[in-house]
Amino acid sequence: xxxxxxxxxxxxxxxxxxxxxxxxxxxxxxxxxxxxxxxxxxxxxxxxxxxxxxxxxxxxxxxxxxxxxxxxxxxxxxxxxxxxxxxxxxxxxxxxxxxxxxxxxxxxxxxxxxxxxxxxxxxxxxxxxxxxxxxxxxxxxxxxxxxxxxxxxxxxxxxxxxxxxxxxxxxxxxxxxxxxxxxxx
Numbered sequence: 001x002x003x004x005x006x007x008x009x010x011x012x013x014x015x016x017x018x019x020x021x022x023x024x025x026x027x028x029x030x031x032x033x034x035x036x037x038x039x040x041x042x043x044x045x046x047x048x049x050x051x052x053x054x055x056x057x058x059x060x061x062x063x064x065x066x067x068x069x070x071x072x073x074x075x076x077x078x079x080x081x082x083x084x085x086x087x088x089x090x091x092x093x094x095x096x097x098x099x100x101x102x103x104x105x106x107x108x109x110x111x112x113x114x115x116x117x118x119x120x121x122x123x124x125x126x127x128x129x130x131x132x133x134x135x136x137x138x139x140x141x142x143x144x145x146x147x148x149x150x151x152x153x154x155x156x157x158x159x160x161x162x163x164x165x166x167x168x169x170x171x172x173x174x175x176x177x178x179x180x181x182x183x184x185x
Contacts, residue, residue: 014078021069029069033062036079040086047090057093061086080151080159087141087159131181139174146171 014035020028040061045054064085065072072081132140138160145151145159157167 015074018069018072018074018078021066029066032065032078032082036082037062039079040082043083044086044090047087048093053093057089058086061089064089076158077155080155083145083149083159084161127182128178131178134181135174135177139170139177142167142170143174143178 014032017028017031037058041054041058044058044061045051048054048057061082065082068085072078132143135143141160142156145156146153151159153164153167153171156171157164160167160170162170
């Protein structure tokens, strides 16, 4: 679980940076880019599976975030807001290509394993990841945000631009579908 005090301090610092940018110090935005570029790139890369395309789309996300910075609510964490922008850019990219529901995940996007698990556990994890890839995008995104990114439900709701109860329902329904697909708890 994320350290709440660090998250609050980070959100406070992000709000200060946003205020600085809006007050005319445009160079301060580079601090947000440095803080979140790897995380945003990783999310986009998982979706598109192309390093160059992920770099381009991540850059587009930061450009759009900069252009819409006045819409950011300073009391909220910056990354979920940026994540929502990046996710919408990925969706727009796929719509332009005429493709829907294409976001992918890999084993590293689901969990980080410190020690190599036994073969049976690894097989179960592989089945879970394969099942996750088959879920409709609305459930897949919610599960990744909740369990991989360790977002609170309110952050999941903000990142997906949905209500809190809808975020809880997507996570619950996604877990139910996963359980049905892999036949276990």
